[in-house]
Amino acid sequence: MSIAAPQGAPAAAPVPPEPGPLPVNYLNNGHSIWSWLFTVDHKRIGILYLVSISIFFVAGGIAAGIVRLNLLQSDGAIVSEDAYNRAFTAHGVMMLFFFLIPAVPAVFGNFFIPMMIGTKDLAFPKLNLASWYVFMLGAALAIWSVLVGGIDTGWTLYPPYSTRASQSNVIPGVLGVFISGFSSIMTGLNIMVTIHKMRAPGMTWSRLPLFVWSLYATSLIQLLATPVVAITLVLLMVERAWGVGIFDPSLGGDPLLFQHMFWFYSHPAVYIMILPGMGVISEVLTCFSRKNIFGYHAVAWSSMGIAVVGFLLWAHHMFVAGISFYAALLFSLLSMLVAVPSAIKVFNWTATLYRGSISFQAPMLFSIGFVVLFIIGGLTGLYLATLGTDIHLHDTYFVVAHFHFVMVGGMVMGYFAGLHYWWPKMTGRMYSDFWSRFAACVIVVGFFFTFIPQFVIGYHGMPRRYPNYPQEFQFFNVMSTAGAGVLGVGYLMPAVYLTLSLINGKRATANPWSATGLEWVSQSPPPIFNFDESKMPVVVCGPYEYSLGVDQMGRTLPDAPTGAPAELHEGTAADGHGPTSPAKQES
C-alpha cells in the first residue's frame, strides 16, 4: 500500500547478515547503580519504569486479592468493612495511576518509540528521566498513605465524603496521584514531540507503525486531560485541608462539578490505558500472521478518533447523579459513537488475521486474548452507555466486570503481549516458549472465571464496593475468587520464566520474530544510541510489508518464526556482501 520506492527496489536489498551480540550495548554500558539512576538513555529509563510498575502491579494485585478473599463469604471473610474499603481503594489507585497509565507509554513507548521511528533518543532525555523521578515521588506518597492506614473513598474520591467525612489519609494519597500526573504529562509531551520532529528520513506519517500512531493519540490525551484532573485534585485537597466549600453543598459548593471535572480526565484516561495496548496488538497481529495490516489508515485514524471523541463523553458516569436529561441523552449518544472507532480496529484486526499464516507464539496468544476479551468488554460497555439499562446496571458488578474486561482483559493482555514481543529486544534473551504459551492460556482462563460471574451478579443487582451481599450471590463470588486465584498464578508465571530467561535464556538474534519494524534492525540488546551511528536508518516502505518479506529499510527479513511458511521469505541469495557488522564502529 505505501511502498514509495519503485517496484523491485526494496527486494533488491540484501539479507542483513546476522551480527553477533555487541560488545557494548545499552545494558552493559555501566553497571553501577548511578549509571542507572542518572541515565538519560530512553531505553534504560524504560527499564526503570518496567521494574517500578511491576512492583506496583504486585501491590495492586495484593489489594485485589484481599478484596476477592473477603468476598468469599457474604458477611466478609477476612477483613473488617473499613479495611475492605481501604483495600479496594488501594487496588484502584495502584492499578490505575501507577500501573495502567504508565504501563505501555512509559515502558514500551519510552523504549521503542525512538527505535521505531529511527532516532537516537526521545527529544528531551533529561525531561524523560525527570518524569521517572516525579512518578516515583508520587508513587512513594501514595504507597506511604496506604501503609499508614490507607484511603477509604474509592479511587474516584467523590466529595463531600472525601473532603468532610472520610477519616483516612486522603491528602497524601491525592497528592501522590497529583504528582504522578505530571510524569504522565512529561512522557506524553516527550513522545509527541519526538514523533513530530525526529522521524528517520523516509518515515512519513503513513509509514509510521501503528504502535506509534496509538501512542501519539495517547500522548494527546495525556497532555490535554491530565492538567484538568491536576487542578481538580488541588481544589479537592484545599477543600479538605482548610474546610472550605468548593465542592461541599453545605457550603455553597457543587459536588457534581467535581464529578464533571474528575471524569473529564478519568474517562479519557481509560483511553490512555487502552490505546497503547491497541497499538501493541496491531504490531503483534501483523507479525504473527505475516500480513500487512488490513486498512492501515482506518486503524491509524481510529486511534485519533478515539482520542478526540473520548473527550466528549465523560458524563456517562453521571447518568444517575442528577445531570439534566438532555445532557444525559447527548452523552449517551456520544458514548455509543466512540464504539465506532473501537469496532473499526477490531474488524481490521480480524481481517488482518483472515488467511494469514498464523503462528501461536506467546505474544500472539496474548493478542488474540486481547481481541476476544476487548470485544466482550466493549460490547458490554454499550449496555452502560444506554440510559435505560444504565439505571439498572449503574454501580453494580456489571460495571466492574465491564471495566475489568477492557482494562485487564484488554490492556493488561496488551501489556503482556508487548512484554513478550519485545522482551528479546530489550534483554537480548529468549524466554521459554512452552511456559509463555501456557501462561497466556492460564491467564485467559483465569480471567474468564474471575469476571464472567461478575456480569451475572451485577446484572442481578449486586452493588460494587459492598463488603456484604445476599446469600444467593455466594456461588458466583466464590467462582470469581477461584478464578482470581488462577489469574494470580497466571501472572506469577511470566515473573518466573522471564526472570529465568535473563539467567539462562537462549541469546536472542536481532530479529527473532522476523518483524518489519526499525526496532529490529539493531542487535538485541540494542547499542547505546539505538543504531549504528554512521548508518542511521532510512525508511523506504510501509511498516508491515510481510507479504513482500522486507523490513522498513527494504531489507529482506530473516526466517519467520516457527509455524510460518518458509516460502514467504524469498531473497536469501545475497549473503556475503551485506552491510558489515555495526559492532565495529561502535565506540
Next chain:
Amino acid sequence: MSAKHNTPALKHHFEDLGQQHACERLGIWMFLATEILFFGGIFGAYTVYRYLYPHEFEVASSHLNRTIATINTIFLITSSLTMTLAIRAAKLGNKGELIRWLFVTAALATAFMVMKGFEYAEDFHEHYVPGRMFQDELKSARDEIAGKSEEDAKKHQFKPERQKWAKELAVQVNHKHVDPGKVQLFLCFYYIMTAIHGIHIIVGIGCILWVAWEAWRGTIPPENYSTVEVVSLYWHLVDAIWLFLMPLLYLTGAGYKH
C-alpha cells in the same frame, strides 16, 4: 562527523540545530497547551459558580485591592515587552543587552510578587481569608447589628476594630440575602488562582535568571537563541493568564455600590 555537528549548542541526539530548535519550540507550545488546560479547569469551575452566585461574587470582589492589581498588571505587561527585547538582543548576539533585559524582566516579576505579598498581608490583616477568620469577623459585625432594621443597621456605628468589609457584608447578609458561604467560595478561588499564578511567576523568575546565567557563560550564541524564546513563551503565557485573572477577580465587583 560532519561540520554541523561541531556546534557546542547541538545536543548529541539531534541531527542538527534546526531539528533541536523545532523540538524545543513544539515542546514548549505543547507545554503551554497543558498549562491552558490546567488553568482552564479552575477558570471553568470559577465560571460555574460565578454563573450560579453572581451577586455574592460581585460583593466579594468589591473588597479586593484594585490599586495593587492595576500596578501589578502594568508590571507584567511591561515585563512581556522587556522579555521580547531580550529575544531581539539574543538574536543580534548582543550578550550585554540580553542579560540586561533579562534582569529587567526578572526585576519586574519580582516587583509583582512583592506587591502581591503586600496584598496578601493586607487581606490577612483584614481577616479577609475564608474559614474561621472570615466567619468570626463577620459574626462579630453581625452580632452588633442583630435585630436592627436595615436603615438602622446602615447607620450603626461599629466598634473601631471591625473591618470595613465585615461592616458592609454584615448589613448585606442580614438584609440583602447575601450568603456568606458563597462570598467565601469566591475568596477560595481568589486565593487558589492567585497562588497558583504566583507559583508560576516564581518559576518564571527562576527560568529567566537561569537564561541570564547561561547567557553570561556564553552558551547562548545567536544561532541558539531558542532557549530565550522558549522561556519567553512561558513568560508570555503567565502574563496572559494574569490578564484573565485581573478582570475575573478584581474588576467583577469594581462597579458595586454598597
